[in-house]
Amino acid sequence: MSAPMTRPLQPASSSRSEAGLPRFRWLKSKLIGAALTVYALVTLYPLLWLFISALKTNEEFFSRPFGLPSHWNWSNFSRAWEVAEMGRAYVNSFFVTILSLILTLVLGALSGYVLSRFQFRGKLLVMGVFMLGMLIPIHSTLVPLFILMNKIHILNTYAALIMPYTAFELPIAIFICVAYMNSFPKEVEEAAQIDGSGYWGIFFRMMLPLALPALATVGILAFLRYWNDFSFALVFMSDPKLKTLPLSLSVFATGYSTDYKLTMAAMALAVIPTIIVYLIFQEQVMKGMTAGAVKG
Amino acid sequence: MTSMRTRSFIAIGLLPTLGIFIFFVIVPIVWSAYYGFFDWKGIGPMKFIGLNNYAEVLQDPLFWKSFKNNLLIVAASVFGQVPIALLLSLVLLKNGWFQKFIRASIFMPMVLSSVVVGIIWGYIYHPQIGVLNFLLDSLGLGSWKMQWLSDPSVSMYAIMVPIIWLNVGPYLVMFIAALQNIPSEIDDAAQIDGAHGSRKLFSIKLPMIWDTIKVAVVLCISGSLKAFDLIYVMTGGGPAHSTELLASYMYNNTFSIYRFGYGSAVSTMIVVISLIMVAGSQYLMKSKK
Incomplete structure (x- = not known):
């Protein structure tokens, strides 16, 4: 993944006190949150990639498929149109x-x-x-x-x-x-x-x-x-x-x-x-x- | 008291709707069953050939291969989308902004045109410039690189990934709604009885939403027939018919080689097959419990 994932996670807001050490539960919810974030980013990535690639040159498109364009070619849109x-x-x-x-x-x-x-x-x-x-x-x-x-x-x-x-x-x-x-x-x-x-x-x-x-x-x-x-x-x-x-x-x-x-x-x-x-x-x-x- | 006035209102309210619906949905189906008895190129004379088209459909190994591919998509949906959606629904139950954001992201592909999805995944799988092979290279796994869509032995499996990616959303929403419908008293009672974690999941949550899971499985079956667009854009049914589906088989036989009689027979078979599959799956689901 290209973007660093430092999304603030929601604190576990379980009102009931369930069994298990609080420390462990906190860690577990953090882990689940991180995994979910990764999953969501993987799902969103193709769309993001589409918009980023739309602003690249053809050379950049295959030499650096994950990178950002060095120059934002807005003219691609008018050409495509x-x-x-x-x-x-x-x-x-x-x-x-x-x-x-x-x-x-x-x-x-x-x-x-x-x-x-x-x-x-x-x-x-x-x-x-x-x-x-x-x-x-x-x-x-x-x-x-x-x-x-x-x-x-x-x-x-x-x-x-x-x-x-x-x-x-x-x-x-x-x-x-x-x-x-x-x-x-x-x-x-x-x-x-x-x-x-x-x-x-x-x-x-x-x-x-x-x-x-x-x-x-x-x-x-x-x-x-x-x-x-x-x-x-x-x-x-x-x-x-x-x-x-x-x-x-x-x-x-x-x-x-x-x-x-x-x-x-x-x-x-x-x-x-x-x-x-x-x-x-x-x-x-x-x-x-x-x-x-x-x-x- | 159905007065004249009431009756005419009912007629005006229903007849145009029924007319459009019957003319554009029901009539074509009946007609195609009829056209299936003819040898016809779309224009010119129609020659009655009895059951020949239908017999040819049933004897064509390609038709059965397409059918098998449809079943493979059903399997991918039942064993891919359903478990993934179920797992996600268990951790996305709460209605916080974080859970809502993740749910919305997972659902997002559903609103994209399948042409866009097909082209994007075509680029991801592209053997030379594709993101997937690039990624494998940069991870030092160059030997895993493949001609994802042009190798007949992997193409069908490569197609399944975007289908699963695309369709997790609705199942997730269904499961979340079902899980949120479980009355909190039951949850509390289980709590008091000392049930936690996986015990609660398997003896309470899953049985409580079992009906929804059944609906999801039936959906996978009827949904498998809708993958035509994606296949058309990504592979066109190739290479060597390895990704041919019933719908693409019908399309290729009708509009590429102009056999309208044969294409009509195939359409009729698709309707029959899907009705049998839906009826069968509902019967199985009912009798299981």
């Missing part, structure tokens, strides 16, 4: 992600409301269909979806990503919304009904604002999935003008490009939005992705 046509890829990724997000949130919240607050025939069947959908491995649909979208002529349009993204994210969105809305007391709607609001009024004025925390979880999860998706973009978008960010990066992976500093700079530029989202919403991301993994 041009070479990989990242401006266009950013715009594409942005539009696809935002449009899919809106569709997912609106449909997920509305269907979640219906499934949580109304009793009707076929409700179990509908829930069952969504449940079944979550068992289908996403990659097994690459070929059939390609054929389907080819037939209806939407390959190589934004819709070729927006529709499948939304379709695959909807079950998780609905289940998170239903679970959250089920916890609202009945009085919420009764009050609104007395005010004379119809179902739409209740939905927009009561359910949506109340369900905001659940929608935030759904939104963060969906954002990360859409922004990072590779396989759908790879198969459904062959027009270079429509490439999303992960696709534009994969150009560097094929081995034709040996310009390491540019590859690193391009990747650094691509991960910045997700890192920012993660830094702000850590807790929600961790809880949401875990719940998403369990359900999906």
